[in-house]
Amino acid sequence: MAAPLELSCWGGGWGLPSVHSDSLVVMAYAKFSGAPLKVNVIDNTWRGSRGDVPVLTTEDNTISQPAKILNFLRKQKYNADYELSAKQGADTLAYIALLEEKLLPAVLHTFWVESDNYFTVTKPWFASRMPFPLSLILPGRMSKGALNRILLTRGEPPLYHLREVEARIYRDAKECLNLLSNRLGTSQFFFGDMPSTLDAYVFGFLAPLYKVRFPKVQLQEHLKQLSNLCRFCDDILNSYFRLSLGDG
Amino acid sequence: MCNLPIKVVCRANAEYMSPSGKVPFIHVGNQVVSELGPIVQFVKAKGHSLSDGLDEVQKAEMKAYMELVNNMLLTAELYLQWCDDATVGEITLARYGSPYPWPLNHILAYQKQWEVKRKMKAIGWGNKTLDQVLEDVDQCCQALSQRLGTQPYFFNKHLNIWKFTVHVLSKSGLENFEHYFTIMPTELDALVFGHLYTILTTQMTNDELSEKVKNYSNLLAFCRRIEQHYFGKGSSSIRLS
Numbered sequence: 001m002a003a004p005l006e007l008s009c010w011g012g013g014w015g016l017p018s019v020h021s022d023s024l025v026v027m028a029y030a031k032f033s034g035a036p037l038k039v040n041v042i043d044n045t046w047r048g049s050r051g052d053v054p055v056l057t058t059e060d061n062t063i064s065q066p067a068k069i070l071n072f073l074r075k076q077k078y079n080a081d082y083e084l085s086a087k088q089g090a091d092t093l094a095y096i097a098l099l100e101e102k103l104l105p106a107v108l109h110t111f112w113v114e115s116d117n118y119f120t121v122t123k124p125w126f127a128s129r130m131p132f133p134l135s136l137i138l139p140g141r142m143s144k145g146a147l148n149r150i151l152l153t154r155g156e157p158p159l160y161h162l163r164e165v166e167a168r169i170y171r172d173a174k175e176c177l178n179l180l181s182n183r184l185g186t187s188q189f190f191f192g193d194m195p196s197t198l199d200a201y202v203f204g205f206l207a208p209l210y211k212v213r214f215p216k217v218q219l220q221e222h223l224k225q226l227s228n229l230c231r232f233c234d235d236i237l238n239s240y241f242r243l244s245l246g247d248g
Numbered sequence: 249m250c251n252l253p254i255k256v257v258c259r260a261n262a263e264y265m266s267p268s269g270k271v272p273f274i275h276v277g278n279q280v281v282s283e284l285g286p287i288v289q290f291v292k293a294k295g296h297s298l299s300d301g302l303d304e305v306q307k308a309e310m311k312a313y314m315e316l317v318n319n320m321l322l323t324a325e326l327y328l329q330w331c332d333d334a335t336v337g338e339i340t341l342a343r344y345g346s347p348y349p350w351p352l353n354h355i356l357a358y359q360k361q362w363e364v365k366r367k368m369k370a371i372g373w374g375n376k377t378l379d380q381v382l383e384d385v386d387q388c389c390q391a392l393s394q395r396l397g398t399q400p401y402f403f404n405k406h407l408n409i410w411k412f413t414v415h416v417l418s419k420s421g422l423e424n425f426e427h428y429f430t431i432m433p434t435e436l437d438a439l440v441f442g443h444l445y446t447i448l449t450t451q452m453t454n455d456e457l458s459e460k461v462k463n464y465s466n467l468l469a470f471c472r473r474i475e476q477h478y479f480g481k482g483s484s485s486i487r488l489s
Contacts, residue, residue, distance in 0.1 A: 094309070097319040098311060
């Protein structure tokens with residue numbers, strides 16, 4: 001009998017089981033691979049490690065970061081990529097790199113850097129789910145971390161200016177969304193009829209962008225025009241997450 | 249690969265001359281364009297492209313694999329050069345500061361190191377050990393090796409638009425359609441070659457990085473082939489230990 005696997009992650013809203021991309025990637029993968037996870041949503045009573053979310057706790061150790069958690073689950077024989085060929089496995093790594101380099105900066109910007117979005121939606125949501133006084137500190141830290149990441153990876157040393165970078169990262173993100181839409185075509189999932197790791201990552205990155213209601217929505221508007229990607233997210237939500245959603 | 253006439257020039261202040269702070273950059277007439285992506289776009293606007301014959305799905309795949317190389321290989325190279333104490337002490341600081349007099353050589357080298365470490369931390373590589381980085385490199389090489397398979401280049405059967413257009417315009421018709429497909433390298437091949445060749449031929453304090461690449465014989469053959477075909481070297485600079 002396998003030891004219980006507990007996942008601590010950020011909670012849901014707007015019809016999603018979680019609004020946090022990394023948490024969503026892990027939750028989706030667990031559903032696809034049949035891993036029995038006990039999901040602990042972080043709330044005001046949380047006393048866990050800071051800023052490392054999502055975290056998988058087993059009997060013997062704790063694992064953070066989606067890539068490491070997924071690796072661990074695969075070693076425990078919960079493998080959603082069992083049916084994939086070697087080339088498809090290689091493609092998975094490549095597309096995940098594409099998501100992280102081209103899409104993630106703009107998603108981070110939409111959630112954590114764009115002032116209207118951050119102050120009216122993201123910050124209040126996260127602050128309300130943390131114990132005091134963490135609620136005063138951690139959202140700001142997460143925002144700073146996001147800005148740092150964008151500037152250091154896409155900005156130009158030695159002076160890092162957000163303005164110059166903003167146009168570029170949104171253009172790259174829109175191109176990435178178009179590429180994903182072309183690649184998905186009319187298939188249900190990226191590699192045939194069964195969802196795999198790549199589907200978990202794409203779902204994790206796209207679903208919050210698709211569903212969360214923001215004041216400033218340029219990337220969201222672009223995504224909504226790519227109907228096959230929206231259908232992809234809705235299908236996964238309906239098939240894998242319907243039963244665990246209350247009123248959403 | 250595009251058959252363009254270039255002159256390679258080494259300058260100590262190359263990073264400062266570049267509009268984006270990154271090398272390489274090309275200087276054409278009165279235009280300066282830096283980094284692979286923009287350079288490829290620039291060359292394409294002038295009428296030379298290696299990937300025109302790819303369809304949309306292939307183009308998406310090519311872009312994805314290019315990001316994989318940037319994400320894993322480039323970051324691993326930076327890590328090894330600037331975050332591995334042994335390499336930093338013995339090779340990197342001396343090499344990076346060599347064009348400058350004291351104390352500028354130390355100051356610039358440490359500044360660059362600080363910048364690289366800051367970036368590593370921001371993308372989550374700050375706490376990685378050398379072994380973890382080498383494992384990431386191995387995973388990346390494995391993916392590249394699997395994608396390359398036994399083919400000479402990463403994309404092997406794409407339509408040579410030029411040949412096709414010429415023949416259609418000259419009304420030779422579409423017989424022998426296969427004739428229009430050629431095996432040509434794309435910018436992905438150039439990018440992979442650039443990184444792998446550098447890893448294989450740069451001397452470091454430990455050879456673990458190049459050993460990881462050498463495990464994949466088709467990647468070695470790929471590098472040798474491009475080296476001999478495009479850089480006209482009679483014998484390869486790639487040593488097998």
